[in-house]
Amino acid sequence: MSTTATPSTAASAERLDGRRLSRAERGRIANDVRLACMRISRRVRFESADAVAPHQYSVLMRIAERPHTPRELATIEKVSAPSMTRTVAALVGLGLAERADDPDDGRKVIVSATAEGRRVVHDTRRRRDEWLCRRMAGLPDADVEVLRRAGELLARMAAE
Amino acid sequence: MSTTATPSTAASAERLDGRRLSRAERGRIANDVRLACMRISRRVRFESADAVAPHQYSVLMRIAERPHTPRELATIEKVSAPSMTRTVAALVGLGLAERADDPDDGRKVIVSATAEGRRVVHDTRRRRDEWLCRRMAGLPDADVEVLRRAGELLARMAAE
DNA sequence: TATTGTTATACTCTATAACTATA
DNA sequence: TATAGTTATAGAGTATAACAATA
Numbered sequence: 001m002s003t004t005a006t007p008s009t010a011a012s013a014e015r016l017d018g019r020r021l022s023r024a025e026r027g028r029i030a031n032d033v034r035l036a037c038m039r040i041s042r043r044v045r046f047e048s049a050d051a052v053a054p055h056q057y058s059v060l061m062r063i064a065e066r067p068h069t070p071r072e073l074a075t076i077e078k079v080s081a082p083s084m085t086r087t088v089a090a091l092v093g094l095g096l097a098e099r100a101d102d103p104d105d106g107r108k109v110i111v112s113a114t115a116e117g118r119r120v121v122h123d124t125r126r127r128r129d130e131w132l133c134r135r136m137a138g139l140p141d142a143d144v145e146v147l148r149r150a151g152e153l154l155a156r157m158a159a160e
Numbered sequence: 161m162s163t164t165a166t167p168s169t170a171a172s173a174e175r176l177d178g179r180r181l182s183r184a185e186r187g188r189i190a191n192d193v194r195l196a197c198m199r200i201s202r203r204v205r206f207e208s209a210d211a212v213a214p215h216q217y218s219v220l221m222r223i224a225e226r227p228h229t230p231r232e233l234a235t236i237e238k239v240s241a242p243s244m245t246r247t248v249a250a251l252v253g254l255g256l257a258e259r260a261d262d263p264d265d266g267r268k269v270i271v272s273a274t275a276e277g278r279r280v281v282h283d284t285r286r287r288r289d290e291w292l293c294r295r296m297a298g299l300p301d302a303d304v305e306v307l308r309r310a311g312e313l314l315a316r317m318a319a320e
Numbered sequence: 321t322a323t324t325g326t327t328a329t330a331c332t333c334t335a336t337a338a339c340t341a342t343a
Numbered sequence: 344t345a346t347a348g349t350t351a352t353a354g355a356g357t358a359t360a361a362c363a364a365t366a
Contacts, residue, residue, distance in 0.1 A: 033314075034292045037204075080359075085325065109325070140179065
């Protein structure tokens with residue numbers, strides 16, 4: 001959907017790969033984009049009034065997608081195994097997660113979200129999206145389209 | 161710098177305020193953008209190998225910009241006054257911040273960053289930007305321009 | 321012998337309550 | 344009397360080390 005057309009006149013400094021922005025300009029843009037992402041992220045986390053603590057929600061989101069072992073969760077969340085034992089225990093205590101023995105490997109535990117846990121994830125997601133939606137409400141379509149394309153680019157960059 | 165031109169033919173459903181995207185479409189975009197911002201933010205925080213803990217860096221960034229009282233910092237960071245006392249004490253202990261009595265109000269303390277503290281902020285910022293710059297390196301100018309405009313929009317939305 | 325998970329223990333960040341000093 | 348800041352204490356998250364059970 002790119003609307004840019006490389007000019008055939010050689011007057012432009014633009015190269016074949018579509019580059020003209022200086023290294024310094026790209027650096028400034030990287031700084032602006034990073035700060036904007038971190039500020040949006042911070043405000044969403046601070047103001048969405050979550051039902052569970054951030055580290056618990058992060059795990060809940062994972063197990064709502066599909067069941068995981070505590071070891072997998074500890075690796076994904078970059079915390080120690082004992083910490084994950086504690087977090088899982090807290091979610092189970094809240095009725096948001098449940099533990100089951102792995103039928104194929106007696107050492108493993110399979111942690112999955114309960115219906116209530118999935119509901120919490122769904123509600124939290126909706127509340128967070130509403131926060132951003134309210135702030136997008138004043139924007140014309142052209143700006144929303146810019147955000148849509150940026151969202152795609154940032155998601156790809158974060159996944160690398 | 162918007163390149164969109166409202167067509168004069170009435171065939172388009174676009175209204176005068178430049179809206180055609182449905183509420184549902186805007187909702188989906190909000191979700192994508194929010195997730196992208198949070199993932200970028202998370203990876204920057206996890207992988208930039210900071211010299212100080214996140215809550216300390218957040219305060220250090222504030223006082224590197226200009227001096228603040230502990231009370232102001234507690235309000236900005238949304239933590240209790242005793243927590244901020246502790247965080248400031250830690251930064252002072254690390255040689256990154258310094259405390260001074262307010263000449264006009266004997267109750268107040270003025271917390272500012274040391275030269276070393278400002279250096280830590282500068283270095284951390286540079287390292288984080290480099291992380292994002294590496295991921296922007298493969299993008300053509302057109303995509304970087306999208307990110308630049310999105311950065312402006314998101315910054316405005318986060319500031320509201 | 322390696323892996324999964326838990327328990328034991330200690331450190332840090334957080335909060336509320338109580339206290340001191342100043343306005 | 345209200346405000347700024349600290350100290351006391353407790354609760355929760357994190358980590359490492361040591362342990363039990365299974366592969």
